[in-house]
Amino acid sequence: MDYPGFGLSEGLHGYIPSFDRLVDDVVEHFSKVKENPEYRALPSFLFGQSLGGAVALKVHLKQPNAWSGAVLVAPMCKIADEMVPPFLVKQLLIGIAYLLPKQKLVPQKNLAEAAFRDLRKREMTSYNVIAYKDKPRLQSALELLRTTQEIEHQLEKVSLPLLILHGEADIVTDPSVSKALYEKASHKDKKFILYKDAYHSLLEGEPDDMIIRVFSDIISWLDDHSNKSTAS
Template sequence: MKGRPELRNVPRFLFGQSMGGAIALKVHLKEPQAWDGLILVAPMCKISEDVKPPKLVLNALILMSTLFPKAKLFPKKDMSELFFRDPSKRKLSDYDVICYDDQTRLKTAVELLNATRDIEMQVDKVSLPLLILHGAADRVTDPNVSKFLHEQAISQDKTLKLYPGGYHCILEGDTDENIFTVINDIVAWLDARTTPK
């Protein structure tokens, strides 16, 4: 977009869901002035303390990841029940081409921990207009982490929306009515920040 003159004055927003939320945050932190806003859906921006391994185990995993980076030590399990609230949409998860469907490699797990640790240490530098949307019943990324981000971000324009009963995939794994509610909330937020006054 930066290289296209006809798009220079078009507002630019970052959007990220789950791990994509971590990526969007990292992009913003790297180029804080390059964007006009940030929309995060169930962002993975901090590992909740209750799921983080003990320090001794974590250090062992870090060491092992340097020796066996491609090792798949974590058992593969069907996570669709945690992702999709609507049972009919769980069946469609097998066809989701952007969803990684294999055991997590050890080095990948360590890098995810590193990325979230880096974000957690810089969360007070999040300065863009910010919309965070999260299913209140999400057990993949903790809604309390979104609350933490909302509280710690220095942005003067920040909104947190928690959806009662919503699981991790509130944009594709819920009832159609709830999905449209989330989409409408995003569109309304964008309209309020892009429509000339």
């Protein structure tokens, strides 16, 4: 699923006027999917990577009893300090955002360099023509910052079976907050895997052996929890 303004969806590229509206779109879409008689009796899991991890958590907080579990890959519970502008610059950008919300003015490190450990795969990111590669738009950056601050203060409200996967060397989203989510989440069925030396993009940017390992961990967990859900 491409969010509005991302991938091949309609909307200004890379623009998030409201993160809550984006989450509501996801809730509406998958609520309709789950109304299908073919799927109604099946277990359903939230899956989100990076920004999608924040979306998945917000969906769960809006629908606390609607999902059988969640798989979160390097979830955006907090943007790593290395990716956030200095305090004075941040305050200046917040002020400008009220006047020029769509402008691409947020300073940012090279995301491919920060997120992809495998050099060959890092080079291939330039061929992804639908990916947003410019500086973040002001309103989008503020929405992400506001959302991560909100999530960080609600970790104990996360109350569903949980698999959290994070790269130890991630400098895009903060692995320490994923660990805090694991510790504070109220459901007893939870698992946190920290991959040594891995960067942010666990499913696309790592050497093949690491990617295979991550997918194996996800599939194993989903198999186990699909059987549990079916049995219950």
